[in-house]
Amino acid sequence: MQTKPSSPSPVAGEGDGLARLAGQGAVVLALAGTLAACGGGGGSSSPSPSPNGGGATPVPSPVPTLPPQLAPSAQQAARFLAQASTGADTAQLTRVQAIGYAAWIDEQMALPQSMSRCDWLASKSFDTAGNKNGMNGFDACAWRKLIASPDTLRQRVTLALSELLVVSINGLSGGWRAFAAANYLDILENNAFGNYRTLLQQVSTSAAMGEYLTFRGNVKYNAKTGAFPDENYARELMQLFTIGLLQLNADGTPRLVNGKTQETYTLDDITGLARIFTGWDWDLSVGNGNTPDFQRRPMVQVAARHETGASTFLGATVPAGLDGAASLNAALDIIFAHPNVAPFVSRQLIQRLVTSNPSPAYVQRIAAVFNNDGSGVKGNLRAVIRALLLDDEARNSATAAQTGFGKLREPILRLTAWARAFGATSPSDAWAIGDTSDPATRLGQSPLRSSSVFNFFRPGYVPPNSAIATAGLVAPEFQITNESSVLGYINYMQLAIGTGISDIKGQYASLLALVDNPAALVAQANLLLAANQLGANTVSLLQNTIAGMPTGTDATRNNRVYAAILLTMAAPEYLVQK
Structure with missing residues (x-):
């Protein structure tokens, strides 16, 4: 059984965005009674090879167990993991309860990185000429x-960074695009707990960014033709990656002078900065582009193409006579010193992990950590992420109950939440999920496949003609939400839950043990997926629906499990992460 989407119509354009989405969820819940007639595949498979190259998952070092009175509840642990992970199973919930939030963060940050994406591609022979x-x-x-x-x-932070420092594989046209995009994600992952200044350096010399924002092959001003250097990357580096369009206060609010906002840069600043990004090109010194290795190496300088004159922007000057590498270092230091960087980046990281509308005080606290990690270091993402997740505004249950708190779960994280909660693996290690960008038949979002450098959704997006707009709030993820995508997601997840995606199937043994107790079955799905945030009416509807479904055979018992998961993932209280 599949529901047919109606003609696309922006959800947010018809009244309150959240309420409208809730209405879509209610429509799907109302279809629950027909689920008994839907077929479904098996729910078991053998574990896939560990992503670290075949070895066992690393065993955490012993950490002191918290006394019961200090331990988070299961609901609190699940809510924390909704912000801090790409999905969690009962083992992760138990671990957070046992050692607490801070120790879990430290433990995660200490884990070794698994096999890189580029190495995995090579191990599967994607580096062959074809x-x-x-x-x-x-x-x-x-x-x-x-x-x-x-x-x-x-991985959660890497995804967040990929939506701030945007490259899309769809915008790459050179050879070995898979390796270019994979290496870009590897760069983000390598620096997820590093320093933002270092990350800017590596992004600015990455083969993928050089191609995506068109400064690869960029040359200095040509007096004969009047051609100026390409300004694309200079503009987006400032506008999207570091300081934004408007000067900010330390709390992320616009700085006003005589009641008016102030721009951060002008066209002259873009022109001045663009001179820095001349002379950069792919490193084809080995292999001449016949292998993907150049996509994994930083770009190099072609001295004859680089502008060696002075470059002035943001009120500072990179002096004349420097080579390309030295000019880049000096330019990035100037940008990184700008007071906007801390609140601009901090607010977007909060939006990606915790809430779309953080209070100015929350932003200011995290920006202060960005500016000084306690040891005088600016840009320490390890300290920023830790502070962001442990902040009272993130952890306080009373804050979570406020109407303006939370965020719409982006589709990528809905799929990974299901997969991690129920141990979905790929026994073949093929991970054949593919491109899930189609909103009508799949998720409407897929990793590193945004339609532009402005990401899948803008951080300041406001659904038009909505109660969200009336309240002065933003809701970024609603920019890719419409009636077609809502129903397309449900149809896609129905198939994923019941039959799997290729050989990627969920493991439902724990839920099958509860199948004759609808209340317990719904409670488990509610905890793992929605952090026990389904409302009483939704829980009652789900319980009654499942209680009315046949049981007694393997197929009907499986259908009860599939219904519990699907209807939980269709509920507005799940779709809005609180």
Whole structure:
């Protein structure tokens, strides 16, 4: 059984965005009675190879167990993991309860990184000549990390960074695109708990970014033709990756002068900065592009193409006579010193992990850590992520109950939440999920496949003609939400839950043990997926629906499990992460 989406119509354009989405969820819940007639595949499979290259998942070092009075409840642990992971099973919940939030974060940050995406592609022979002009293997290596890598916090932060420092494989046209995109994600992962200044350096010399924002092959001003250097990357580096369009206070609010906002840069600043990004090109010194190795190496300088004159922007000057590498270092230091960087980046990281509308005080606290990690270091992402997740605004249950708190779960994280909660693996290690960008038949979002450098959704997006707009709030993820995508997601997840995606199937033994007790079955799905945030009416509807479904055979028992999971994932209280 599949529901047919109606003609696409923006959800947010018809009244309150959250309420409208809730209405869509209610429609899907109302279809529950027909689920008994839906077929479904088996729910068991053998474990897939560990993503670290075949070895066992690393065993955490012993950490003192918290006394019961200090331990988070199961609901609190599940809510924390919704913010700090790409999905959690009962073992992760138990671990957070046993050692607490801070120790779990430290434990996750200490985990070794699993096999890189590029190494995995090579291990599967995607580096052979037949793959030079395609994207084969990229989606698999991206989903594999999100679903199966033990360092789930690092993967969540990597996803967040990929939506701030945006590259899209769809915007790459050179050879070995899969390796270019995979290496870009590897760079983000390598720096997820590192320093943002270092990350900017590596992003600015990455082969993928050089191609995506068109400064690879960029040349200095040509006096004969009047051609100026390409300004694309200079503009987006400032606007999207570091300081934004408007000058900010320390709490992320716009700084006003005589009641008016102030721009951070002008066209002259873009022109001045663009001179820095001349002379950079792929490193084809080995292999001449016939192998994907150059996509894994930083770009190099072609001295004859680099502008060696002085470059002035943001009120500072990179002096004349420097080579390309030295000019880049000096330019990034100037940008990184800008007071906007801390609140601009901190607010977007909060949005990606915790809530779309953080209070100015929350932003200011995290920006203060960004500016000084306690040891005088600016840009320490390890300290920033730790502070962000442990902040009272993130952890306080009373804050979570406020109407304006929370965020719409982006579709990628809905799929990974199911996969991790129920141990979905790929026994073949093929991870054949593919591109899930189609909103009508799949998720409407897929890793590193945004339609533009502005990401899948803008951080300041406001659904038009909605109660969200009236309240002065933003709701970024609603920019990719409409009636077609809501129903497309449900149809896609129905198939994923019941029959799997290729050989990627959930493991439902624990739920099958509860299948004759609808209340217990719904409670377990509610905890693992929605952190016990389904309302009483939703819980009652789900319980009654499942109680009315046949049982007694393997097929009917499986259908009860599939219904409990699907209807939980359709509920508005699940779709809105609180």
